Amino acid sequence: MSGDETGVVIVDAELAEKAAPLAQRLAADGAAAKLAAQDPTLWGPDAESEASIRLSWTTLHKSSRPLIGEIEALRAELRSEGVDRVVLAGMGGSSLAPEVITATAGVPLTVLDTTDPGQVADALAGDLERTVIVVSSKSGGTVETDSHRRIFAKAFADAGIDAARRIVVVTDPGSPFSELAEKEGYRKTFLADPHVGGRYSALTAFGLVPAGLAGADVARLLDQAASVAETLAEDTAENPAVQLAAAWAAAHEAGAEKVVLADTGSGIKGFPDWAEQLIAESTGKLGTGLLPVAVEGPDAPGFADHGKDATAVAIGAPEGAAQVSVTGPLGAQFLMWEFATALAGRLIGINPFDQPDVEAAKKAARALLDDPEKLKGGEAPATVDGAVEVFGSEGVSTDGKLADVLRAFFGSVADGGYIAVQAYLDRLDDASTSLLRTEIAKRTGVQTTFGWGPRFLHSTGQYHKGGHQNGSFLQITGAVGEDLSVPDRPYTLGQLQHAQALGDGQVLAEHGRPVLRLHLTDRAAGLAELVRAVQEAAQ
Structure with missing residues (x-):
């Protein structure tokens, strides 16, 4: 299969065997053709109203x-x-x-x-x-x-x-x-x-x-999307969107609720970040769904050692531990992954077009912005270690040095759960923060995601609150040097950023999820201390 052709190969024989009946079911139901024809009944009566106004993307x-x-x-x-x-x-x-x-x-x-x-x-x-x-x-x-x-x-x-x-x-x-x-x-x-x-x-x-x-x-x-549109509307088990949806759903049925995404030389830059939002917001609700984990490559921790609770999907050639491989040019990939996600929703039993849990964090942030004194004062840190202030939700241990706090936090992750690193920082000047994902995943063996705040609130944020409730959340906030006023608004960008972090943490804690917030009073120094503490905690 050349890079210009769009296709899906299920590499893992056991997964292929489990996916085959689901692919046949979609084909027998005429699901792909109905989706292409914008049939809103595919996801059941509860979803029909929303689906009827959300299908023009086909x-x-x-x-x-x-x-x-x-x-x-x-x-x-x-x-x-x-x-x-x-x-x-x-x-x-x-x-x-x-x-x-x-x-x-x-x-x-x-x-x-x-x-x-x-x-x-x-x-x-x-x-x-x-x-x-x-x-x-x-x-x-x-x-x-x-x-x-x-x-x-x-x-x-x-x-x-x-x-x-x-x-x-x-x-x-x-x-x-x-x-x-x-x-x-x-x-x-x-x-x-x-x-x-x-x-x-x-x-x-x-x-x-x-x-x-x-x-x-x-x-x-x-043009690239048009080249694959007819294929995606075919009611066959060989339809690549049907194959991908069946692979995800079959793995999910077997307990693999996470999808680890790695680029293996596709030539497409940053595709896992786009797919992350599509999959997480579409499927992560009603206590179920697929958590996308975007990793650095096929040798990255989480992909190379994906375990039984995750499915390793290669975007490009089926390298390393890949269980599924997806190829094709960007325009075709956009449409194919959208088809696959919508069809996976049918198999999993959710409405892929709503996002019922996204608004909660926005409301919490707005409430904090409406109470400037509360936002400005905040709670005192439970622990201070160098340039890092430590805050924890109820039940999260904050005793000892930073390494001790992290050791306890990593050790408390639920079986089959995940760690979500959420960095409310500058994703250009503080770009090295993303290395924490690799360090934590490598040293803990736990599936670990990384998101820049508030960007991830419009992506994986839905899954965090609505998907499988086994996540542990590591928030990283940082001191603001020069703040920026927002014209004709009673808050600055720094205050808005702080409210978004606290608001989302509050909602996650209300869902019973552990939240550990580390505030860097000096971003560069604090980040260096944090990396050392992660390494020490996992020894």
Whole structure:
């Protein structure tokens, strides 16, 4: 199978045997063809109402074609004015797909899906004379994205630049954001298909506009999706989406509730991060689902030693311990994984289009922002070790040095559970924090995920609260040097970031999950101490 062909190979013989009856069941039920025809009854009567307005992604390879000319025209206009730096303000599905598309194409795109003041300040420090910001939000009410819009609008105005001419909007028709964009006279508003949920929106305006303005060939993406669309609608056990869905569901039935994703030379950059959101938000609910674990490669801990509670999926050639291999160009992969995830939802018995537990963390953060004194004061740390302050939810041991605290935390992980490292930091300047995933997974033998906050709240956050309740959560927050005010809002970015961390931790604790928060009073020094403590704790 060449890299241009889209296909799935179940490498593990035992898994292939278990998956075969499920693939046959999907084929006999006509599930793939019904999905392609946007039949909302596939997931049962409780899901039908939501599914009926969430299935237009199956034909985006056709319906998104008119966008190509609009994107190309705007890009040419901007470049004629010397504007060739594209910043994207978006969260979840509005940022992950464009990031994968542009990274794979090798074109620059500055992605803002953070509330870290330092990372936003770095984006502002770029050449504003050459900058256009794409603000992507279905409603416009996403707090992170709204904050970015306000901050950039002020920065443009302060620099003597007509802000309205430098703001491009992607939103749903008739949304409050589309009305605001018209009122403010923003440069252009692209209207996305409202019958597509965020995590299925890679081939809508949300994925294509920022990527296309940055210079990616988005027409080619649609061609790639079109090349596999008929195959994905076939009711056969050989349909690659059917095979992938059957493999996931069969493994889940056997107790493998985690899917470990590793790139094995596919040429696609960052695909596991996009697939992570798609799978986690779609399946992680009602106390069940599939937890995606994005790892560094086929030799990474968690993939090479996946164990019985996880399925190792290679994106590319079936290297190392891979049990499943998936190949194909990016546009085709987007559509195939979306089909597979929706079909897996049918087999597992969940609605793949809702996200019932996402709002809880947002509400908790808003409540903290409404109580500035509580947010500012907070609780005193249980322990301080060097540049690290230690906070723990009820039942989490905080006694002793940092290594002692971590040793107890790692030792208390439920059998078959997982550790989620959640870093509310700058994912560029504090990038080395991601090495904690490898260190912890290698030294504990426990499946370990890593997410940048608040980015992961729009991705794996749903699974954390709604999926299998066996996660242990390690939050990392850090001191803010220079904070950024949010124009016309009573909070700063640093306060928002802190509220998001505390709010999510509060909700997780209410679900009975252990939460250990480590606050770095000096980010560089604290991180070095944390790495040493992880190594010591696992000795």
